[in-house]
Amino acid sequence: MDRRAFLRQSLASVACSAAAHPLLTTVTLASGAAALGDKRLIVVILRGAMDGLDVVQPLGDPLFRDYRPNLGRKTGATDLDGYFGLHPLLGGLMPLWSKGELAFVHATSTPYRDKRSHFDGQDLLEAGTGSDLLLGQTQRDGWMNRMLQAIPGLTAETAYAFGNEAAPLLVGAAPVMNWSPELSLDLTPQSQLLLEHIYKGDPLFAASAAGALELSAEMAGMDLREGAGGGPLAGIDPLVDFAASRLAEETRIAAFSLGGWDTHRTQKTAIQRSLKQLEHLILRLREKLGPAVWGQSVLLTMTEFGRTARENGSKGTDHGTGGLMIAAGGAVNGGRVLGRWPGLDEAALYDRRDLMPTSDVRDWAAYAMRGLYGFDKGLLEKVVFPGLILGDDPGLIL
Amino acid sequence: MTDRQIIAATRFGYGLPLPAGAPVEAGAMLSLLAGPDTAAVQWPGVHLDEAILLFGASYEARLARRTDDAARIDFRRALEQVNRQAAAGQAAIFARALGAPDGFRERLVQFWADHFTTVPKLYDHKGVVLSLAEDAVRPHVAGRFAEMLKAATLHPAMLLFLDQQVSVGPNSRRAKDGKRGLNENLGRELLELHTLGVGAGYSQEDVRQMAELLTGLIVKPREGQGFNPKAAEPGPETVLGQVYEGKGVEPILRALEDLAVRPETGRHLARKLAVHFVADDPPEELVVAMAQAYAETGGSLLAVYGALLNHPLAWEGPLTKLRQPFDFLVAGLRGLGVAADTLVGMKPKAFERLLLEPMAAMGQPMNRAGGPDGWPEEAEAWITPQRLAARITWAMQVPSRLVKPLPEPLVLAQGALGGRLGERLELALGGAESRRDAVGLVLSSPEFNRR
Structure with a gap:
């Protein structure tokens, strides 16, 4: 064997490892979408x-005004249920509220x-573990991935993480797709051809590139345009449309991530x-899914914790405990406004500073999955x- | 270019071309590694003594801002300083990987920094996290593993990341108020990840005893690692049948020494090194030779590297490992001829846009591994549609912004790949529409992305 051939061996010999690649193995299996039926679950990590106290404001509690002289009432909130x-910046969701397609869980x-x-x-x-002591030890995968692992005939298309941030809740043994429109492969037809040619000897590269090119081509066909006029909403449109x-x-499970809440x-x-x-994401998704699919969908927002009951000295709020979950969709x-409301009396606050959590956010997510897919409680x-x-x-x- | 040079640069360094005068024989490579760390002097990184001061300042301002609004400004300033320090430290890591005369040393430092992965939990921790590689890894990279283990375990970045800071002995004075208790995080990772390995024969009771033994270790803002006897669990602890008793840090150091020299640890580290450098599924014979060198020398890392570099299987193809995004970027910059000092001199915004953001898109946000187990090794973790798209996009778009004019593509391919340049790629280069596209194809090719 000459030297050149000897070093080139590398490419041929990896072929065997490609069998383990999800993109190659799952195409032969039954569709995971079938096992999940028509229901869609979309989780948005904020x-x-x-x-939560600024998003769904307890206007009926006189203490709220005292705690928040600059926030709260002065923002001009729209009444939801008399309390x-x-x-107002989520005012566009009011039609969903009226139709019963929007719920909130407070103090979770x-x-x-x-x-x-x-x-x-x-x-x-x-x-999705119960205690911070367990973190990084037994559970290195995310709870949504563990749910996927229980689905027979799962395909990579069943679950998608949208955006270029890591989505730890979907990380794990079950195959999951990740894609972000701005990563679209913008290649000339000739470069694409050449790339496919050089990947022919390496199945892992060939399969991944084929996946990337296919997604990019589909996105090109979809005319994923950024919202007019740029601004904060511009980047949302291609992501949501895709x-x-x-x-x-095929996709039944989706995860997004939206930042900027550390106020x-x-x-x-x-x-x-x-x-x-957030408002735009929900409204655009509802529009693009159309009534039939939206009717089968539940979107949940989850955030790591809430913020202090009181405004701080900079007209902002600091890290707290009890927070808010939003649920939107035709299947909601x-x-x-759900969840037991603990009140704002200082004695009722957690650590005398944060909204007291009265429910576990995992409870709501678990019942959402059970309601949509019929998982048993034990699982x-x-x-x-x-x-x-x-x-x-x-x-x-x- | 000989095969030996290609493998020395590709498997044991940051890519071709080899640094000027770089040795490729095992003995000379080991001598260079055992010699002075010149790259650390030329491109200084973030040391703990500086990082802990900024950490202290931001920590104090973080607390003060709850009651004092003026402290909010101090807090913001402190964080800005931490960020500047961290950005300079990250640029230095790139610069060394790119410019160091000893690529093997830089690869090893990255390997051990990943073995002892820490991630900032608060922005204030960024500099402290970077200093672990600087002060706990670099000085011991060619020394005894026990010394690196002690330095890394007691390093403030580790104590913060794995919650040792809040762990309190259940029967300690500090636990009397009932608000705090034992946190097993560091104790567990110490056994599972840092020493024995997950399959080794230790029990949950060993984990708990180790965690109790570690109680008392704390981080003092502005000072560094300290020991609080009030938080320490009284009485002896038994880990793997050995009893540890005594005051302060001393019994902890004894336990770390014992853990370091155990054969399970040698075997775990030998395999991990072989997986990292040679193949996702390395030859058993090689792992055995490395573990044996470890056992015979009481954990001399230089001896383990010697067993690796002196083994014929270490110098045989195929080169199937996948370059992690950091390695991919550095190898790309090397191939393109970008100078190390260009990176240090780069504006922070440009550094972010051209290197850090693409690296994150490829799946490896710098210093932000997903957990204490560090970055994955297997090729399938890195080559997914999204992550490969990020590599191709960088390969097609960024080189022309860094290097003017772009190199002649065939010259680049030969220089960066030597005899690994495959016929498919060579043929494709002739068909590319532009020099920019051809350069992109070289850097996107399987042979360039594997090592």
Whole structure:
């Protein structure tokens, strides 16, 4: 064997490892979409800790005004149920509220307490474990991936993480697709041809490139344009449109991530961008999915923790505990603010500073999955959220 | 270019071309590694003594801002300083990998920094996290593993990342108020990841005893690692049948020494090194030789590297490992002839846009591994549609912004791949529409992405 051939051996010899690649193995299996039926679950992780008290404001509590002289009432919230009001920048969601397609869960949180670190809090939220002591030890995969592992005939297309941020809640043994429109491969036809040629000897590269090129081509055909005029919403459109196209086909489980919620200063302006993005994401997804698919869908937002009940000295809020979950979709039994409201009396606050959590955010997610897909409680309590003890079904899903 | 040179640069270095005068024989490579760390002097990184001061300043301002609004400004300033320090430290890591005369040393430092992965939990921790590789890994990279283990375990970055800071002995004075208890995080990872390995025969009780033994270790802002006897679990602890008793850090160091020299640890580290450098599924014979060198020398890392470099299988193809995004970028920059000092001099925004953001898109946000087990080794973890797309996009778009004029593609391919340049790629280069596209094809090719 000459030297050149000897070193080139590398490419041929990796062929055997390609059999283990999800893209190559799953095409022969039955569709995971079939096992999940027509229901869609979309989880949006709100990174940075969304201030639930600003989003769904307890206007009926006189203390709220005292705690928040610059936030709260002055933002001009829209009345939801006579006690709570919705932040005006989510006003576009009111038609969903009226139709019963929108619900809120107040004073909910993960089991994470006291340290109030974004990274730890998000890790725990996405690992879905019961205690921060377990983190990084037994559970290195995410809870959504563990749910996927229970689905027979799963294909890589069944679950998608949209965006170029890592989606730890979908990480694990079950195959999952990741894609972000801005990563679209923008190659000339000739370069594409040449690339396919040089990848022919390496199945792992060939399969991944084929996947990337196929997705890019589909996106090109979809005319994924950024929203007019740039601004904070511009980047959302291609992402949502692409997600909607996947959800209309094989995909049943989707994850997004939306940042910018860490509003320590002048929250009134600091939160605008994120709220507008969230509203836009929900409305655009609803529009693009169309009534039939939206009717089968549940979108849940989850954040690592809430923020302090009181405004701080910079007209913002600091890291807290109890937070807010938003549920939207045609399969939501909405028009309600759910969760036991703990009140704002200082004695009722956690650590005398944060909204007291009265439910575990995993409970709501578990019942959403159970309502949509009929998973049994044992699976949810032992595998998806190990150690969780489910309470009564809160009836979040129709 | 000989095969030996190609493998020395590709498997044991940061890619072709080899640094000027770089040795390729095992003995000379080991001598260079045992000699002075010149790259650390030429491109200084973030040391703990500086990082802990900025950490202390931001920590104090973080607390003060709860009651004092003026402290919010101090806090912001402190964080800006931490960020500047961290950005300079990250640029230095790139610069060394690119410019160091001893690529093997830089690869080893990255390997051990990943073995002892820490991730900042708060922005304040960024500099401290970078300093672990600087102060706990680099000085011991060619020394005894036990010394590196002690330095890394007691390093503030580790104590913060794996929650040792909040762990309190259940029967300690600090636990009397009932608010705090034992945290097993560091104790467990120490056994599972850092020493014995997950399959080794230790029990949950060993984990718990190790965690109790570690109680008392704390981080003092502005100072560094400290010991708080009030948090320490009283009485002896038994780990793997050995009893440890005594005051302060001393019994902890004894336990770390014992863990380091155990054969399970040698075997775990030998295999991990072979997986990292040679193949996802390395030859058993090679692993055995390395583990044996470890056992015979009481854990001399230089002896283990010697067993690796002196083994014929270490110098045989095929070269199937996948370059992780950092290695891919550095090898790309090497091939393109970008100078190390260009990176140090780069504006932070440009450094972010041209290197750090693409690296994150390829799946490896710098210093932000997903967990204490560090980055994955297997090729399938790195070559997915999204991650490969990010590599191809960088290969097609970024070189022309860094190097003017772009090199002649065939010359680049020969220089960066030597005899590994395959016929398919060579043929494709002739068909490319532009020099930019051809350069992109070279860097996107399987032979360039594998090592």
